[in-house]
Amino acid sequence: MHLKAKNIMPVPLAPYPTPPAPYTPPAAAAAVNGAQSQLVCSGCRNLLLYPVGATSVCCAVCNAVTAVPPPGTEMAQLVCGGCHTLLMYIRGATSVQCSCCHTVNLALEANQVAHVNCGNCRMLLMYQYGARSVKCAVCNFVTSVGVSTEFYSTRIINVN
Numbered sequence: 001m002h003l004k005a006k007n008i009m010p011v012p013l014a015p016y017p018t019p020p021a022p023y024t025p026p027a028a029a030a031a032v033n034g035a036q037s038q039l040v041c042s043g044c045r046n047l048l049l050y051p052v053g054a055t056s057v058c059c060a061v062c063n064a065v066t067a068v069p070p071p072g073t074e075m076a077q078l079v080c081g082g083c084h085t086l087l088m089y090i091r092g093a094t095s096v097q098c099s100c101c102h103t104v105n106l107a108l109e110a111n112q113v114a115h116v117n118c119g120n121c122r123m124l125l126m127y128q129y130g131a132r133s134v135k136c137a138v139c140n141f142v143t144s145v146g147v148s149t150e151f152y153s154t155r156i157i158n159v160n
Contacts, residue, residue, distance in 0.1 A: 039075070040088040045100060047086065081105055102138040119143040 036049045039057065043064025050057040050068065058065050060148060074091035082103030089096040089107060096105045108130075116128050116134060120141035127134040127145065135142050 037068075039066060039068065040077075040086060042099070045085050076107070078105055078107055114145070116145055118142055 010014050024042050035052045037052055038047055038049050038160050040046070040061065041048050041057075041059040041064055043062040043066075046061055048058060048059060048066065053057055054068050056065050056067050065102060067088065072074055075088050076091040076093075077086060078096065079085070079100040080087055080101065082098055082101040083103075085100050086147055087096050087098060087105065093107050096107045097103070098105065114128075114131075115124055117123070118125055118136040118139065120143075121136060121139045123136055123138050125134050125136060125143065131145055133142050
């Protein structure tokens, strides 16, 4: 008796699907992982780190107690134009007064652009907010940007 072997291809087996990870709320996950957030001390202006979930923070340098903004409040930072102190403020504010030197700082987002007329050919120029000067692509004149005593002024728009 003669037996012939059949060409049998092995069938790949799919692995068992991994069960989904249990859901952990973000605040609980942050507490478990030791996540920290930061804010500026209301007394000495030092940067303070605190655990997520804290409602206030006591500064180790000056002992001032700073309230933590409610969860979900987006914060932003800028450097004061008067004394170069780091300032924190609620995102969306248009101006921030420095508690050290009382300078009122313009608070603009990074995605904002400004317009100014060229100082030579009067062409309307667009530039990223924060630039000190802008070069005209038409006549190559460099126009200084900032506080101007001339008739035309800088206009800020949001480009979302």
